[in-house]
Amino acid sequence: MAQTLFEKIWNKHIVKTINDGPSVLYIDKHLIHEVTSPQAFAGIKKRGLTIFRPKQIVATADHNVPTINQHLPIKENLSRIQVDTLIKNCTENDIELYGLGHPYQGIVHVIGPELGITQPGMTIVCGDSHTSTHGAFGAIAFGIGTSEVEMVFATQCLLQTKPKQMRINVNGELKKGVLSKDIVLYILSKISASGATGFSVEYAGSTIRNLSMEGRMTVCNMTIEMGARCGLIAPDETTFNYVKGKPFAPKDEAWATALNNWKKLFSDDNAVFNEEINIDAADITPMVTYGTNPGMGIGINDFIPSEKSFHEKEKPAFKKALSYMGMREGEAIEGQKIDYVFIGSCTNSRIEDLRLVANFVQGKQKAADVEVWIVPGSKQVERQAMEEGIDKIFEAAGFQLRQPGCSACLGMNEDKIPAGKYCISTSNRNFEGRQGAGARTLLASPLMAAAAAITGKVTDVRDLLN
């Protein structure tokens, strides 16, 4: 029978299925971090169990870590305790940890791919919703809660029901200045922050095929913002070339075998999708969000919608969002004053993002009253940036290049945006208080964020491109 890409991977990982219930799904790789794992370790201990497959787990410290002076002890007491607890738990349970100071440390969804831990055909979970990122390699990858982290610790399995299948086809050439971030923000603006709830989403079409792995990761990363269980893209030469030679990628004979298997990972011609959406790349312009969920985005030349365009039930959330953001219906987003610029997070902190920004800002200066934070996704990205001289370009432009971590994406560490201030951010969520209590977030691509850094306001980056 014809199968979707998702179904091929899913069926291969089913241990057994409960009658009128979920399936026991085998998990190949389990990524953990300091915030959502301590209670799971404690739970295992309390039950008198041991970690079933510690070699299939990789840990890093990212959510809570400072992005300056990482060589010094963490100042904030609770953050330090959480990071120390992770170190203790990993040592006690023989789990590989890329903690602070390790050359592989970084945001969990950046290091998995760059180390070759993430591979096509795998099932990958992590106690973090943006685990959907890894789907860019043709893997089933999704975020889980801490009780589920405990289940994977105990049995390397989870109880899961099969999601419905959606395919989003994006075809055609992207316009100048339009990046993968704009594709996903555009899709979100069309289908809303709940448009794919209950679905696994496969991305296909020529535009997706032409994206780099970094670009594909950005799209899959924000699939969770549509409510989807996961997002995935069939692996191809771009994928294989990216994985090849990475520290944990298969080598020699194992590589040949793996490649042979990976080449079978695509949706069959007659595979059935419950829903299919077609998007013309030519319709996408640089996007910015104006509200408090990632579905509230508009093209840079568009206007904030009016209240009457919403259904009665949607009005309270819309009004609350505009009031929180200090914006008015019908207004242009272009020209909105910006106080902070954050370029980072598991959505856009990879070397390609930093290169794009550096290339754009070379010879330019940030606006005087704007603070710009560039937070690389990992130690490897940071090192690469320095080798390429990107750090010097940022310094000359007045941008601060910090050390790797989740940083101002969720403001768990000191990197918070003050109340009432506007931050254009390459991260994934513009929820109320996400970047700090009262902070106002506008999501955009790295190029749009860089353009705002230069002008001090929301700017159509295309006007500044040669």
Added chain:
Amino acid sequence: MKALQIIRDSFVPLNMENVDTDQIIPARFLKGTTRDGFGKNLFRDWRYENDNEQKPKADFILNKPQYKGSILVAGKNFGCGSSREHAAWALHDYGFNAVVSSFFADIFKNNALNNAVLPVVVSDSFLQKIFAQNKDVTLIISLLDQTITIDATQETELFEINSYKKECLLNGYDDIDYLISVKTDIVLYEKELLK
């Protein structure tokens, strides 16, 4: 996990769509290493002015004394965003045993089920009927019959839950107990995979 059968209580209406887990429990409160004590920070930034417990926001529903009960009723897509189970812990710790909405975000739904907070999915029209009720109206949620009833009007709707999960909740079983019980199958699966 404690067993759930019937919940009969008044409800707290939160008539807002897309309530994300960052609102339910802001990230700065995720620094704990145990599951306890999250209830006091539930909806923290919607509850208090400038993070000050002495200054509750009068217009927020949890601060209105006339609304109380162990059932939260919310607009669609409740629990979207971050996978933090702390959201379910905070709701449970605050005293909620059930959340009613026209649909839930995927990860939150699982987290709630794993913490004996019953997510009850109702039709949009039934949800609007509940929102239209007076503050002191009782809702009756029967897990055994899979029904939710507005006591004042006796309007009832069936809700779905798979029979495995229902059995677990009725008896207070955790998924982890089941998974451990099939460990032999898991080991066999691994051996097959290596062949």
